[in-house]
Amino acid sequence: MLELSRRELTVGTAAMLFPGTLRHLAGAEGAGTKTRIILLGTGGGPVPRRTRVPSSQVVLVNERAYVFDCGVGVTTQLARAGVRLTSLRHVFITHHHSDHNAEYGPLLLTAWGAGLRTPVDTWGPPPLKRMTQLFLEMNEYDIRTRMEDEGRVPPGPLIKPHELKQGGAVVRADGVAVTCALVDHPPVKPALAYRLDSPDRSVVFSGDTRPSKALIELAREADVLVHEVIWPTAIDRLLSGAYNAEALKKSILSHHTSAEEAGRVAAEARVKMLVLSHFVPAEDPEITDEMWSAAVQRGGYRGPIVLGKDLLEI
Secondary structure (H helix, E strand, C coil), X not given: CECCCCCECCHXXXXXXXXXXXXXXXXXXXXXXXXXXXXXXXXXXXXXXXXXXXXXXXXXXXXXXXXXXXXXXXXXXXHHCCCCHHHEEEEECCCCCHHHHCCHXXXXXXXXXXXXXXXXXXXXXXXXXXXXXHHHHHCHXXXXXXXXXXXXXXXXXXXXXXXXXXXXXXXXXXXXXEEEEEECCCCCCCEEEEEEECCCCEEEECCXXXXXXXXXXXXXCCCEEEEEEECHHHHXXXXXXXXXXXXXXXXXXXXXXXXXXXXXXXHXXXXXXXXXXXXXXXXXXXXXXXXHHHHHXXXXXXXXXXXCCCCEEC
């Protein structure tokens, strides 16, 4: 198990902590690794916490930003991570729960306000096109005023939404290939996991799902698997006092993955590193880092385990 107190996990540190397990990273260090993975938000659920905001990640390849999920806080977290909003190239939404899409529109509008003039392709399940259209309509006054008063280009033609209803190839451009798979997150359908392959790294984001054979196939031999995780016996504490506790507990337990199950998924997929994220509960002092890691190992995974933190670079 790895406990990380630093904001970044650098290539050199990773190679030292996991000798022999990150060969491609250690080898890339001398040549200059071009692909960076940054966890922006690692909390599960729609409520931002003191130390975790909802789900979002960014992969940087040759200074182009590929954002995966847009929970509340994604725009500010990108700034905190030192990622220029004008570098935004693709946005991928795994599914339409608010902790994954609430800041989809605000991210695009803020990037435009920051000077974005280049196209951004966005990808996700229906009704992504209508969501995009309605968001631009809702902000028509601000957009029109800034165009007239500040000489900005119109944002509408820059944003190109694409709807995904099944697994397969998503995009292949600029040396990057992104593919997706349908995962199991009822009642939200479709729900997607994504895999990004660049010349030097491969990373898979599970999105929200219970254990999924399709995800295992998508993640096969990947360098990094970022997988959602819950601690089932802590759900009662999490929901104490909630007016809808009974229904919400049933929902949470029915469509998420425990740490032990995540270990089984990672072992079967033979991934080189497992990163836990989308923690439910997001902050519970009774669940230690050692407990999360031990549960993963009970699932059979013997590779490096990273406990995700907001703004952690992998």
